[in-house]
Amino acid sequence: MQIEQLYREVVLSHNKAQKNRRHLANASVSEHGVNPSCGDDITLELEITSDHRIRDISFVGSGCAISQASASILADLVRGKSVLEAKELFDLFFQMIEGDEADPRLLEASVFSAMAHMPARIRCAVLGWRTLEKALAPYWNEERQEPR
């Protein structure tokens, strides 16, 4: 009953995390992501400081509980982190999705390790993260060229 457990946690975080479902006043990046085949739709808004830190992040969108909860949990996870730290979390999340054990740094997001049992829904769980990837790609590239 891993999937049912996933849903119970997803529903919990979904309900409590409505605080992440809003627009940012000072967004420096806004990125749109969709899953055409199921209609999931996410827009991430990020406020990124000049020293490449995610000061705040929020999302709006519609879709299934998994896509929405995953985006909300993602927002909690990367808020306050540097873009490079976000990249690490991104990598950890995908390693988990592909079957690795969840890294403790993934915190609440580790509930999505159950996705291994529901291949048809992986795209829902990763939509937020793929959108984050697009949003941060310019920063990641820049950081890689000029490591601090």
Place this chain on the structure above:
Amino acid sequence: MQIEQLYREVVLSHNKAQKNRRHLANASVSEHGVNPSCGDDITLELEITSDHRIRDISFVGSGCAISQASASILADLVRGKSVLEAKELFDLFFQMIEGDEADPRLLEASVFSAMAHMPARIRCAVLGWRTLEKALAPYWNEERQEPR
């Protein structure tokens, strides 16, 4: 070994019936028939009298032994017959091809009763007859309207 028997007879009649492979000096009808899928090619030439009798018939063409022998045997069979008698033979031939026992009037052509065992070659055996059908169709129609 019905098929081998067929071939032995076909080869015999084929050889002896080269007399039918020629052009007619006084042809009143010439009809061309082909089997596109195998390339068999027959032209029948007929000399038809004013009282609708087949005074002479010959063929030219190329193709497999069955198509050529069948045309040659056909020529022997209908030569001297009225177009209505040819129609009867035509019907008898097709009844045989479709599985009926060969009528004695089919004479040598009854060897093609073996076609029941070789569906892929039926079109070879009937090519001459189909061509005859096209050649005589105007006469058959006319006869049917004004029976003698």
Place this chain on the structure above:
Amino acid sequence: MYNNPYRGDFPIFDDTGLIYFDSAATSQKPQSVIDAMRKYYEHANANPHRGLYSLSAEATRLYERGREAFASFINAGDPRQIVFLRNATEALNLLAISYGASVLAPDDEVVIPISEHHSNLVPWQQVCKRTGARLVYLYTNEKGGIEDKEMEKITARTKIVSFAQVGNVFGLALPAEKIITKAHAVGAVAIVDCAQSISHMPVDVKALDCDFAVFSSHKMFGPTGIGMLYGKKEMLEKLAPLLTGGDMIEYVSEQETTFAEIPQRFEAGTQDVAGVVGLTSAIAYIRALGYPAIEKWEGELTSYCLEKLSVLPWVVVYGEAEATGRRFPLITFGVEGIHPHDVATLLDTEGVAVRAGHHCAQPLMRHLGVQATCRVSLSVYNSKEEIDTLVDALVRVRRIFGYAD
């Protein structure tokens, strides 16, 4: 476990508790169909139409016997009026690309209901774009029916009317005879998509008087990979082949080709004989069951399912039978507060397979104002007990989502 006389015919249920409610996507296959294909490969496999040896003649006979079986099944008259393709989608594309492109001109119109499957929509949309014709939609009312007023969109400008006899979202029959009569009255060609209907009701193309009809073997207990196109003879004669190559030709010279007669003209390259053998066996299976028995069994299941769902106040069913007179065993619904994809995933954890999504009908979803829905589609192998399990599972899904119903 199940009180069902047909379930034992389908090996997929043998060692599982699988509850399969997605027969509208593809039906399960009886053992007889599976065995027919296996036996073909084990005893008769050869390339048809080409070989002069017995094995090839046998493959040809089996292939053409399938054509005869299907022709007589839909009362087509002449087997030559049946073309084998890959699926209903390919058949509709052949019509849109080959027939559509040859008759459509700017300002001409193609008319289809908004409830069509993408396969009977996108090909028309694309050919309209190419030719400058207009694609006109008949909109469904809240019950899923098409009102007479809508039918007035079929006019002298209409060249083609194409519609599903039974839709894959509402599970309702459209008034086929009425639409076809109307189409013919304005000089348009009428195409019927029978992909969903034929597994539940007999199709008689002569009685329908449609110009073309399309089918999919895999939705009627047959294998995947085989679709069927029926056409009136004079219509097929006019239709240019879409694909050319081996087996569909008469003469080929370096710069010119003449094509074979119908239906070979439309069947380029080596065909899926095993698939046709499977289809032949599927037809035999349906004939053995008989449509009256199918309709009785499926009708009872459908009523039972609708009744059970109607008790759940948080379930909304789309379409109403009285819109068109008959509800086929296909029920599309939503669960309040829960995304259909989540419903389907959670039902799956209980072994219940339902479909969720846009059902290849995005324009209809938009017309209904939803992004997705759930769909239960039933067949002879389903049982009332399974519907009970579905309903219990739905209640559980609501609880997981924190609803205290």
Place this chain on the structure above:
Amino acid sequence: MYNNPYRGDFPIFDDTGLIYFDSAATSQKPQSVIDAMRKYYEHANANPHRGLYSLSAEATRLYERGREAFASFINAGDPRQIVFLRNATEALNLLAISYGASVLAPDDEVVIPISEHHSNLVPWQQVCKRTGARLVYLYTNEKGGIEDKEMEKITARTKIVSFAQVGNVFGLALPAEKIITKAHAVGAVAIVDCAQSISHMPVDVKALDCDFAVFSSHKMFGPTGIGMLYGKKEMLEKLAPLLTGGDMIEYVSEQETTFAEIPQRFEAGTQDVAGVVGLTSAIAYIRALGYPAIEKWEGELTSYCLEKLSVLPWVVVYGEAEATGRRFPLITFGVEGIHPHDVATLLDTEGVAVRAGHHCAQPLMRHLGVQATCRVSLSVYNSKEEIDTLVDALVRVRRIFGYAD
């Protein structure tokens, strides 16, 4: 009876003395392939790509695993470079209609050898007619090879060069690398028809550097109904879909559609999952045998057959190995004084299945100055004893026709 380690894998030979010499038309299927399809229908049948439930996920997994298996089999790099269609013919039509029609203009040229199968000829001829381009032939010499002088027909006007890696009449390999290099040198796209080659030799599309390649499952121990198209990624990205409808779309609105990514974009409607499962198993069979073993067994048979035939002064074999370096197990021949159809029919009475006719290569037959020929094509399940039977039967055929050799 037969000293053959592979024959037992093929159930069609179980209870018959069948001597099957028409593998180039379609190969026989090992039990493992037949069983894989049966098991799919018995345990995993569902509509892939659509369902959110486990059975559908499993069907999707099996379908995509087939794509991966074939991609790695031909060294395609990325499974997305493999499109599943019905047969090689459909793949060539997709290229001719979709790619050909989009790049060809009057005075452009498409170049193909005269020895091509109708499936790699008629589609090009038809698209040339439609676009005003010219179809130019590379003529073979008496040995069946293409001389360097002919290759000069590939010029700056050439937009497409398409050819069979191994032809289905001569059984000889054309110099694929040379032709592809030449095509690329003039800026043309190179297409390789591997329908005949892949059952006898490994195909490495990266090493070939071809832009597209096509295949047919049923000629490589797999089921009928599945063809494969390989394309370089940037080429596939440019290719417009030919068929539209379900499963190949991204967004559909009433008047606009955007298409899915490659390769889904080319796979409209419900696909033949069982067929792909069978193909996957056929690939495993070939891998288990190993090409070296196949080449050794078939090579010995081919030499033996050529040697035996060379003793019969009234047999003429078309094509010579030294024209191109290697003779594949496919020998086309004529029997003096006897029409090939009669030869095939009489051989059939002795249980020997050979092909006779134009082999879907009418222009080549005309080039050779014959109407038809006989063809023996061999596979791993054939044996030297069978070739002895063939030779004896040929002698008998001559006797029946009254020759006293």
